[in-house]
Amino acid sequence: MTTPQKNSPSIVTEYDIMSRRSIxxxxxxxxxxxxxxxxxxxxxxxxxxxxCTKDDDAAFLGEVAHIVADSRQGPRGNxxxxxxxxxxxxxxxxxxxxxxxxxDSQPTTYSVSVLRQMKIDHEGRVRxxxxxxxxxxxVPTQRxxxxxxxxxxxYLPDAVFEARCGYGDRQDGLVKEHLVYPSDKxxxxxxxxxxxxxxxxxxxxxxxxxFQSVIDLDSVHKTPSKRFWATAEGHRRFITLLNRAMYKHxxxxxxxxxxxxxxxxxxxxxxxxxxxxxxxxxxxxxxTRKVAWEPKTKATGKSKGYWCHLAAGLRFHRMGDNQWxxxxxxxxxxxxxxxxxxxxxxxxxRVTRMKASMFNDKxxxxxxxxxxxxxxxxxxxxxxxxxxxxxxxxxxxxxxxxSPGIPGDEMPFKNQTYEEDLFTMAELRSHKDGQxxxxxxxxxxxxxxxTDPI
Ligand SMILES: [Zn+2]
Numbered sequence: 001m002t003t004p005q006k007n008s009p010s011i012v013t014e015y016d017i018m019s020r021r022s023i024x025x026x027x028x029x030x031x032x033x034x035x036x037x038x039x040x041x042x043x044x045x046x047x048x049x050x051x052c053t054k055d056d057d058a059a060f061l062g063e064v065a066h067i068v069a070d071s072r073q074g075p076r077g078n079x080x081x082x083x084x085x086x087x088x089x090x091x092x093x094x095x096x097x098x099x100x101x102x103x104d105s106q107p108t109t110y111s112v113s114v115l116r117q118m119k120i121d122h123e124g125r126v127r128x129x130x131x132x133x134x135x136x137x138x139v140p141t142q143r144x145x146x147x148x149x150x151x152x153x154x155y156l157p158d159a160v161f162e163a164r165c166g167y168g169d170r171q172d173g174l175v176k177e178h179l180v181y182p183s184d185k186x187x188x189x190x191x192x193x194x195x196x197x198x199x200x201x202x203x204x205x206x207x208x209x210x211f212q213s214v215i216d217l218d219s220v221h222k223t224p225s226k227r228f229w230a231t232a233e234g235h236r237r238f239i240t241l242l243n244r245a246m247y248k249h250x251x252x253x254x255x256x257x258x259x260x261x262x263x264x265x266x267x268x269x270x271x272x273x274x275x276x277x278x279x280x281x282x283x284x285x286x287x288t289r290k291v292a293w294e295p296k297t298k299a300t301g302k303s304k305g306y307w308c309h310l311a312a313g314l315r316f317h318r319m320g321d322n323q324w325x326x327x328x329x330x331x332x333x334x335x336x337x338x339x340x341x342x343x344x345x346x347x348x349x350r351v352t353r354m355k356a357s358m359f360n361d362k363x364x365x366x367x368x369x370x371x372x373x374x375x376x377x378x379x380x381x382x383x384x385x386x387x388x389x390x391x392x393x394x395x396x397x398x399x400x401x402x403s404p405g406i407p408g409d410e411m412p413f414k415n416q417t418y419e420e421d422l423f424t425m426a427e428l429r430s431h432k433d434g435q436x437x438x439x440x441x442x443x444x445x446x447x448x449x450x451t452d453p454i
Contacts, residue, residue, distance in 0.1 A: 040122035041099035075107030155391035265311035265333035266291035280377030330366035
């Protein structure tokens with residue numbers, strides 16, 4: 001930490017004191033000039049220069065902090081910024097001792113982007129006060145394309161059909177017993193019963209449709225989808241219908257939905273036998289990978305005592321007025337023997353470890369894998385509801401991002417916060433449109449185990 005240097009006009013930083021590499025004096029001078037000699041922390045305003053007295057020299061009370069830390073291992077250190085650029089004034093911020101302590105002890109709150117904005121705001125205020133007529137400086141910005149883990153829904157059913165039904169909310173099983181399954185096995189016969197009414201994407205007006213024996217044909221009502229999801233209740237029900245369609249679409253690929261963890265996973269197909277899957281990556285030939293296996297210790301070849309299954313959270317979200325998407329979040333599902341879920345007390349640490357190793361390329365390749373499995377390696381895939389269809393594009397939604405950059409920093413967004421950043425963006429956008437996103441608003445009985453005949 002810097003101590004005011006009596007009788008010394010030069011500025012000392014914590015790096016001199018800790019005998020690590022020191023910040024060049026010219027960078028410190030530039031920073032002090034741009035900061036007006038005042039702490040950059042919002043609302044502090046402390047002047048960091050104590051003028052000389054009759055007996056003593058001037059004292060400098062400021063401390064120079066790195067925005068991207070000088071150490072790559074420490075908090076705020078993980079960045080491709082070169083060592084040299086870390087010590088340049090665009091990456092430095094002038095603070096009083098108290099505020100330097102605060103930002104260093106709360107690295108989550110005072111992240112690189114927060115500090116960068118703090119610096120831009122403060123230096124902007126100083127410039128305005130000292131050169132009111134000067135044109136605003138051009139903040140260097142960089143543009144980049146960020147790929148999301150969101151697939152765009154390019155076509156949705158136009159309408160939701162509803163009709164009076166002889167069964168109640170908890171009688172889905174009875175309804176299923178009376179359905180007439182269509183000969184086209186790709187047709188997803190999905191529905192929702194609420195208050196003695198059955199809701200579905202199937203056209204209920206057809207007298208020979210799958211629901212003919214459970215509904216009152218004279219009571220069929222058709223609501224345009226857009227009007228249906230305009231209410232909170234309709235929105236929830238719409239998502240439930242989409243999710244039930246997804247349960248079925250994945251069940252046809254022998255992927256199971258785990259209602260407890262709300263994730264889709266590959267169960268074993270034969271007890272005690274590891275499962276492999278041949279799949280077709282987009283525009284490539286078939287590849288094979290294990291999707292359910294028993295991890296073994298390398299040294300002894302002995303089982304680690306649990307089974308691991310590839311898994312993913314697949315959720316539908318409405319991002320704007322008319323824009324829906326499906327998010328893919330890769331996960332792992334753990335079982336005792338390929339079947340029974342691992343008890344929670346045995347999971348915690350393992351799952352954390354797997355998540356931690358899923359950054360960057362690995363994370364993206366997992367997202368790609370799920371995309372390829374869902375689409376059978378096609379550029380799009382559809383969910384068939386008889387004479388209505390839903391189509392999802394397999395091209396990930398991308399965002400053009402412009403952000404204030406600093407020299408050498410090519411990655412303002414880290415991959416580990418990748419999904420969250422994008423979701424925050426989607427959320428922002430949706431708030432702007434006045435429509436909150438309902439991440440977790442599915443009905444509670446939405447997590448049924450899907451065991452229908454296919
Ligand atoms: Zn301060």
